Amino acid sequence: MNDKYERQMKKGVLDMLVLKLLESEAKYGYQIIQEMKEKSEEAFQLKDGTLYPVLYRLEDDGLVVSKWSEAEEKQVPRKYYEITDNGRRTLEEIQMVWKHISNGISKIMED
C-alpha cells in the first residue's frame, strides 16, 4: 500500500480517535499509543512525534485538559489527558461527520 495515502487517511481521523480513547477515562500518552495499537489491531501504530502534537493541539482548542500525576513510590510522574465537555460535544459532531462521510464513501466504493 502507498504510504502517502495511508498517512493522509490516518491523519484525518486521528483527532477523533484520540478523543474517543479519552472518552471513558483520562490516559497518558504512552497508554494512548498502546491502546490505539491494540484496539486497531496494529493498524494505528502511532509514534510519539505524531501523538503529542495532536494532544497539544486538542488542548489548545480546549477539547482536552492535561495534568501531571504525583510521583508514587516507583512510578514516575505521568501527564494524563482528560476529555472536556467541549471535547465530548466535538467528538459527537466529528462522529456524525465520520458516519456521513464513511456512508458516502461506502456507497461510491460498492458500485
Next chain:
Amino acid sequence: MTANQYTNGIVRKIKCDGTKKKDIKKQLLTDINLRIEQGEKLEDIIAQMGCAKEIAEGFNESISPKEEKKYVRNKILKILLTIILLLSFLICFIYWLSPKVKDLDNSKYFNKNQVESAMLDTIELLDEENYASLQGKAISQMQSILNKETMQDVRNQISDNWGKRQSFGVMYTGELLQGNTHYAIGEITVIYENVSVTYRLTFDKNMQLAGLFIR
C-alpha cells in the same frame, strides 16, 4: 546516545517557548522510561520513535501561527539582548582598560611632593647623563632604554644642541589607573638654552620610573 541527549535534540528544534519545551521533553522521557521498564532497549525505542528532526517537525506543524510568531519574537529579543549584553561587556572592558587620571591629592598610593621631587630628580639625572643611577630607579623594562646611545638618539630628534637647562615650568601631576595598576604621572616643561622640552614621566607604586616621554 542517552535518552536525555535524544530528547534534547528534539526539543531544541521545536519552535515554542521554554515551558512547553520542558513539558514535551518530560513527556517524551516518561514514555522512554516506561518502555525501558517494559524491557525495550533504548536504541530500539529511538529507532521506533524516529529521528529528532522528524519528531520536531511534527510538533512544529501543530504550532499555531500565534505561538510561532511569539517564538520568533522571543528569539529575536534573545539575540538582541545577547548583543546588548556583549556590547555592554565590551564597553565596560574597554573602559576598564583605558587609562583614567585623577588628582594626586586624593591618591591612596602616591604623595604629590614625593612625585614632584622624583620628577625633578629624573630630569636632573637625564641632563647629567647619569644612566646608571637612572636605571637603579626604573622598572626592569625601562632599564634597557636608559643608556647613553638610546637617550642621545631621543635628544637628537628634538635638537642636536639643547644647551644648558635654564628653568623648570609648571608641574602637572595625577594618578593614572590602567586596568588594576596605579601609576603616578607628571608632566613638566623644561626650558633649555636652545629648546623647550616637555617631559611626561610615569612612576609605579614603588616610585620606580615606569614611563618616559619627551617632546
